Amino acid sequence: MLKVFLRSLFVVLCLAGLSEPALAVAVDQPLDDPRQEARARAIHKQLRCLVCQNQSIEDSNAALARDLRILVRERITAGDNDEAAIRYIVERYGDWVLLQPPVKAGTALLWIGPVLFLILAIAVMVVWYRRRSSPVAGAIEPLSSEEQDRLKNLLADRDQQ
Amino acid sequence: MLAELGHYALVLALSVALIQATIPLLGAWRGDQGWIALARPAALVQCLLVVVAFAALMHAYVTSDFSVLNVATNSHSAKPLLYKISGVWGNHEGSLLLWLLILVLFGAAVAMFGNNLPASFRARVLSVQAMIAVGFLAFVLFTSNPFERLLPAPIDGRGLNPLLQDPGLAFHPPFLYLGYVGFSMAFSFAVAALIEGRVDAAWARWVRPWTLAAWCFLTLGIALGSWWAYYELGWGGWWFWDPVENASFMPWLAGTALLHSAIVVEKRDALKNWTVLLAIVTFSLSLLGTFLVRSGVLTSVHAFATDPARGVFILAFLIVVIAGSLTLYAVRAPAMKGGGLFAPVSREGGLVLNNLLLSTACATVLLGTLYPLFLDALTGDKITVGPPYFNATFGPLMLPALIAMAVGPMLAWKRADILGALQRLKFAIAATLAALFLTLVLAYDGPWMAIPGIALGVWIIAAALEEAAHRLRLFRAPIGESLRRLARSPRSAWGTTFAHAGAGMVIIGIVASSSWQVEKLQVMRTGEQVAVGEYSFKFLGATAIKGPNYDAVRGSFEVRRDGAHVDLMTPESRSYPEPPMETTEAAIRTGWGGDLYAVIGDPTADGAWSTRFYNKPMIHWIWMGCLFMVLGGLVSLSDRRHRVGAPARRNKNAKPLEVAKSVAGE
Numbered sequence A: 001m002l003k004v005f006l007r008s009l010f011v012v013l014c015l016a017g018l019s020e021p022a023l024a025v026a027v028d029q030p031l032d033d034p035r036q037e038a039r040a041r042a043i044h045k046q047l048r049c050l051v052c053q054n055q056s057i058e059d060s061n062a063a064l065a066r067d068l069r070i071l072v073r074e075r076i077t078a079g080d081n082d083e084a085a086i087r088y089i090v091e092r093y094g095d096w097v098l099l100q101p102p103v104k105a106g107t108a109l110l111w112i113g114p115v116l117f118l119i120l121a122i123a124v125m126v127v128w129y130r131r132r133s134s135p136v137a138g139a140i141e142p143l144s145s146e147e148q149d150r151l152k153n154l155l156a157d158r159d160q161q
Numbered sequence B: 001m002l003a004e005l006g007h008y009a010l011v012l013a014l015s016v017a018l019i020q021a022t023i024p025l026l027g028a029w030r031g032d033q034g035w036i037a038l039a040r041p042a043a044l045v046q047c048l049l050v051v052v053a054f055a056a057l058m059h060a061y062v063t064s065d066f067s068v069l070n071v072a073t074n075s076h077s078a079k080p081l082l083y084k085i086s087g088v089w090g091n092h093e094g095s096l097l098l099w100l101l102i103l104v105l106f107g108a109a110v111a112m113f114g115n116n117l118p119a120s121f122r123a124r125v126l127s128v129q130a131m132i133a134v135g136f137l138a139f140v141l142f143t144s145n146p147f148e149r150l151l152p153a154p155i156d157g158r159g160l161n162p163l164l165q166d167p168g169l170a171f172h173p174p175f176l177y178l179g180y181v182g183f184s185m186a187f188s189f190a191v192a193a194l195i196e197g198r199v200d201a202a203w204a205r206w207v208r209p210w211t212l213a214a215w216c217f218l219t220l221g222i223a224l225g226s227w228w229a230y231y232e233l234g235w236g237g238w239w240f241w242d243p244v245e246n247a248s249f250m251p252w253l254a255g256t257a258l259l260h261s262a263i264v265v266e267k268r269d270a271l272k273n274w275t276v277l278l279a280i281v282t283f284s285l286s287l288l289g290t291f292l293v294r295s296g297v298l299t300s301v302h303a304f305a306t307d308p309a310r311g312v313f314i315l316a317f318l319i320v321v322i323a324g325s326l327t328l329y330a331v332r333a334p335a336m337k338g339g340g341l342f343a344p345v346s347r348e349g350g351l352v353l354n355n356l357l358l359s360t361a362c363a364t365v366l367l368g369t370l371y372p373l374f375l376d377a378l379t380g381d382k383i384t385v386g387p388p389y390f391n392a393t394f395g396p397l398m399l400p401a402l403i404a405m406a407v408g409p410m411l412a413w414k415r416a417d418i419l420g421a422l423q424r425l426k427f428a429i430a431a432t433l434a435a436l437f438l439t440l441v442l443a444y445d446g447p448w449m450a451i452p453g454i455a456l457g458v459w460i461i462a463a464a465l466e467e468a469a470h471r472l473r474l475f476r477a478p479i480g481e482s483l484r485r486l487a488r489s490p491r492s493a494w495g496t497t498f499a500h501a502g503a504g505m506v507i508i509g510i511v512a513s514s515s516w517q518v519e520k521l522q523v524m525r526t527g528e529q530v531a532v533g534e535y536s537f538k539f540l541g542a543t544a545i546k547g548p549n550y551d552a553v554r555g556s557f558e559v560r561r562d563g564a565h566v567d568l569m570t571p572e573s574r575s576y577p578e579p580p581m582e583t584t585e586a587a588i589r590t591g592w593g594g595d596l597y598a599v600i601g602d603p604t605a606d607g608a609w610s611t612r613f614y615n616k617p618m619i620h621w622i623w624m625g626c627l628f629m630v631l632g633g634l635v636s637l638s639d640r641r642h643r644v645g646a647p648a649r650r651n652k653n654a655k656p657l658e659v660a661k662s663v664a665g666e
Helices: A002-017 A034-044 A063-077 A082-093 A105-139 A145-160 B002-030 B033-037 B039-062 B069-074 B081-089 B092-116 B119-143 B172-196 B201-232 B243-268 B272-295 B308-335 B347-379 B387-410 B418-423 B426-442 B450-472 B479-488 B491-515 B620-637 B646-665
Strands: B518-524 B529-532 B535-546 B551-561 B564-569 B572-577 B580-585 B587-590 B594-603 B609-617
Touching: A034 A063, A034 A082, A063 A082, A105 B347, A105 B387, B002 B033, B002 B039, B002 B119, B033 B039, B033 B119, B039 B069, B039 B081, B039 B092, B039 B119, B069 B092, B081 B092, B081 B172, B092 B119, B092 B172, B092 B272, B119 B172, B119 B308, B172 B201, B172 B243, B172 B272, B172 B308, B201 B243, B201 B272, B201 B580, B201 B620, B243 B272, B243 B347, B272 B308, B272 B347, B347 B387, B387 B418, B387 B450, B387 B491, B418 B426, B426 B450, B450 B479, B450 B491, B491 B609, B491 B620, B518 B529, B529 B609, B535 B564, B535 B594, B535 B609, B551 B594, B551 B609, B564 B587, B564 B594, B572 B594, B580 B594
Parallel strands: none
Antiparallel strands: B518 B609, B529 B535, B535 B551, B551 B564, B551 B572, B572 B580, B587 B594, B594 B609
């Protein structure tokens, strides 16, 4: 439902909301050097389309995404290495453009969170097992000698009857 | 006129829901049979009223009554009938009405068929259902009225987003909602049990079929959505970890955990508190998902501010439901004592591990989905949490769960022997090693992740099959006995086999299609040819065609393999006038080995066309696997212990006869 409606809404925005003429799937002119093109494509996959929801510019139809793709190709042709090309884009659009959030103070909790969840969940499980296993341990403890005697007597009683 | 009737029916439904939410609850508390008995007719009347409202809105859509604002904004007279109907839930107001409709239908189902529930418990369940309905009815009536009039009426509507004009999408929201709302049943049962102060095996037997049904619908809904994204959006992706997808995936994860923990309550009378908590969490996540997406807050925190009435209502409703049920839980749960004891290594222990990992994974998805919102709200920093984050966190968390899910069904209840279980899985282990070896030999030059990935999928499928073989004593007992066992073994066990094997298929589909995909993007002229893996695509030309409510360009591509003709693929690029929009219709050829996927884009200035081709090996296994999971759920749902009441009664009648027969036989 939702996911798709909203996503399509963004696609609509991507396609119709911008003043530039709408595009269907935008396939732009690849770079002549296949190795450079492969690098550009790899970078495209790490950058988000600015007007879409969580789509890389590689996957987006938006005109803005195409502009970014062309920009990346320009940086690659200009001799930037991958980091420099990405840095160039991030300097202009902010961390927001990176699909993988950078590790820094503001995102520390985001990256540590899953590990904390797991540790917490395991801790809860261990405590829970411990707490409930104590009665089990009690139940299967061997009988004391006194109890052994009582049991013997009881059985003897029953045998006599 | 009909629109006003629909509006009025909603108002009446709200008042009925208010009564249903209070009187039966008080009646159950005071032991007043008359008040308790009110629950049933109230649920039925409420259902009838919402059905009337929904029918009124649908009538407005089908007859293209553009004096109704909602219809004018979201429909168009030239749309095919199917999309006029699906347009009803293709927007905020209408989708909430659909949500309500499903909610009251489920409530009516409990009222009609819940004969085997104690009357006071049924009254409490229906009251809790009605409380949810009150929230939604008030939200619809006060902030999102679908029956608002637009005067003067426009000549024609603004039309439904063409991307949504698709059969796959027409049924996607209803299935998703059936799933979300189905979990409301688990929630209502959980809250009613907390109020009653009793959770036992019988409770789990009522809750499990509802949870199973909801889970099946949700699985189907998510699968439909991703399949639609795959064939309609035109870049061959099917899952983007976008917040809207995550919103439906979180209830699925929690619901899957709930499904498994309810087994332990039912069979072993343990994990009660946890299961009740999961039921509350699962439905809370469904609510959160509905509202997060519907409020637009996911796009930007500022969407909240553009319609403060809706935003504030949603927040308040979420807080009341979640905080209210959790408070009740905190007060009542400690009093409920778990029964059955078990060792960590046991069937129950395996299900605990399943729950531990699924809930951790669910919490991770929640964190990743909401983090940018909170960071933006608190510091103004904008970040994107995209697929790389989820692949790096969710993946490793699910890995042990997937490895373990193959062994779980082999473990004995109470106390099990892992080595013994692994010994009984020797064929599965052999198959996994063979898969490891084969992928290593055949795909040594591909991404290394593919090798353990495929082996994992094979491990899950092979273990599911071997477990079933053990159940039938296949090849170890005469075939006659195996057949007898096939007829007698419980359907729920078969459900596990199908669903687990389905999960293995999904894994294989994901790993194979992402590791060995071949992708070609280029600009082509008529007569040119491109090689895509072992296939070649020849561009035969593009022609303009006219559809019912769009114009399109259709490209023709001849696909050959080793020089032999395979297929003619004809992707389209459509342009809709109302609302103005371009869409791609990818041409997809599904074969045994996977999909060929072709897209035609824009012409260049000098008459060439941009094109995209993919060869996606085994990608259809993803959706086949989902269907297997749903099938597993349905098979399990048909288990005789869920066909509540009926078999027991028949047995009672049958008994004297059988006794007579056996006496006569002696």
